[in-house]
Amino acid sequence: MIQEVGTTEQGDLVVNLGPQHPSTHGVLHLVVTLNGETIKKVEPHLGYIHRSIEKMCESLSYRQFIYVTSRMDYLSSHINNHGCALCVEKGMQIEVPPRAKAIRVLMGELTRLASHQLWWGAMAMDIGALTPFFHAFREREAINDIMEETCGARLTMNYMVPGGVMADLHPNFQKRVKEFINFFRGKLHEYDELVTGNIIFKSRMEGIGYLSPEDAVSYGCTGPTARGSGVSCDIRKLYPYEVYGELQFEEVTATGGDCFARYMVRMQEMRQSISIIEQLIDNIPEGQFQAKTKAVLKLPKGEFYSRVETARGEFGVYIISEGGTTPYRIKFRSPGFSNLSALDHMARGHKIGDLVAIMGTLDLVIPDIDR
């Protein structure tokens, strides 16, 4: 255990990054051992926003517990809810109507876009470019407006119920999504011009925070973090749920394994999400948006595990049921938690500025890690 203040015996400087620090985007506490500017060790101290959601869920019904998970990875709250709903449906063997499936996927991809937009802005801000943040928020605002119209909320939508979605789409939905897609395509080009091609940005990103494919698997990294190292791990593609199996989209991977590869994977993922939305938006099946379910859900005795792909990686929900109205034990496998564990490995030998860049491309959301 290293001490948290002062210098070590070898004369290395120990610096606390966080819990309140501009680049940790929340209350992450990193104890960094430095030799000059060079990082020798990064030790994350977690738990500043730990709410013991797993314990809370043990006393919530199967309808209620879904909405607590919005507060974990608040940037992809819809996809978190989706994972929970899938798990309950798996246990109850509820058949979800086709319309609800399409709506869920559409909303999920919009959420992914919004999350990646925020990541893009925040990452650029971490490495010192402040302007992209505002540009990203302009586009994110449009998605939030669409969400608000249909779900009634902008960030934690709580739109998911076991068996479908809570309400039907707003009549304006299709029109507004199409408008947004047209608008966003042009802006994506602007993103590339403003940040991707910038020579300072490239030199800050290329070759930094290398993660080999073996290490990515061993550290349990998922999502764009692992795909940047060339590991194919997109749950949407490998274990398709809802209508993902019928859609045409690429699983984006890059081979660089460095910050720039992870950056490019996310940029390409935004384009893939746009393509998914375009395929679906005119083909939403008519019919019920919710399956008929009992008022009180009782899962049969057993264990159920569902996996979904959030913006950050694989989100797993593991429910152990004893046959009651509440879960006996519930476990959330959050993507950020595993991705964070690779931070020390990636950051060693780099400079402080690189640590911030690596954290930026890991796209950490602290409530997701702490739960």
Added chain:
Amino acid sequence: MLSIENITHSIDAWLNGTFNPTVAVLLESLIVGFCVIGLFALLGLILVLMERKVSAYMQIRLGPNRVGPGGTLQTVADTLKLAMKEGLTPDGADKFLFNLAPFLVIVVAMMILAPVAFAKGTQIWDINIGVLYISAVSSLSVIGILMAGWASNNKYSLLGAMRSGAQIVSYELSAGLSIISIVVLTGSLRISDIIASQEDGWWIFKGHIPAVISFIIFIIAVTAETNRAPFDLAEAESELTAGFHTEYSGMKFALFFLAEYVNIFIVCAIAATLFLGGWMPLHIGHWAGFNRVMDYVPSSLWFTGKTFFLIFLIMWFRWTFPRLRIDQLLNLEWKYLLPMSMVNLLLITLIAIKGWHF
């Protein structure tokens, strides 16, 4: 014609006529002192507002728009707020150095103002080693920053100060070499001579491509010297929270803040003086008619126009580029800018000896 030159001359004549010469000089010094402090306050207010408006424009937002007409009094309100805040001194800090540092930084900024020519005949001190004085004094500000970082007893501050030290010492070289290239062309260190030598055209036009190169190097170097993005590693808010002034609050922080903006003004004024003719209007060779028309625009307006254009350029950098890393920053200087400016200086010397410039 009413110009600043006439006003200063009449004040000087009246003072010398009313009092004996010693008292007159003392009074003039006092007046100049007040003017400089007033200019500082004014520059702080204008530049901070300008930065916020420029950044707002680039970030598709409005910027300050509530205090005063169009938000123009926002910085006044901010200054009032800062003045009323408690100036904390951390427990483990070296109290004397900690409190001295902001004053040192601001005094250095004030000192560099001395040889700057604001308009025709308006210069506090036309010293014969003007540019040498500028480059000597401007490197003193790093002592203030190092002092602040060391005395704060904070690791972020220390790291920021060390970065700043390495950075300013390195970029001083390129800036110095760029200044020398103009000195070579002019043959004088005196600011008024340098401006006078640009009567038939600014050096950036007269000195061919080498002068343009040294202008660009100078702008890059002074951006680094004033710790502005993309070279703001001493503050680097996403890495070191606020770098060397992490522990400062209230008026002491305001002094650092003010010194930053005044330093930008000064380096831009120097760049304008050396390369863009200072207060000299845009003259082209012997086009007497054109030159006369240009002369109708007051010299002070020329000076402020050029300076503020350069300031805008530096602000533009800040709101567009990401930050460099410390090793990339030093690489840029030692591996690229310094060799380039050395070769460039040789070229300029050649041009000056052969008389190839216009």
Added chain:
Amino acid sequence: MNKEELKIRLESLLVSPTFEDAAEWLTVIIDPEVWEGFARQLRSTEGFDLDYLFCVTAVDWRTHFTVVYHLTSTVHRHMLVVKARLDRERPEIRTVSDIWRTAEFHEREAYDLMGIVFTGHPDLRRLFMTDEWKGWPLRKDYEDPVNMIKL
């Protein structure tokens, strides 16, 4: 490999494996004593290549604990769930953080919230809770009159 093939292969690997059939994925219940060697075999034996540990869960069954390991292979894409039954009084199991690096954090989490001791873990400390926290919050018999609201 599909579920049946995996089952046959596992029977050759373990002495007398117990399987849980109801679950979606093949679930094998093992003795904590054999876990370390078994884990190494799962990780490196050709045909298994279970290189990706994506979830570590500890469950309090009031009479005993179970530690659940969810494993998958990035080569063959098959799944295996390994469960180990631990004693309620001395919940100890060998760490696998040297086999799957991700286990280091997941095991710390299980230790922190459930009090499972992973022997040989390089850095077994509280992760979410403060260092001086008493008790194991996710256990069923955990009482905290201040922070817990009983419905």
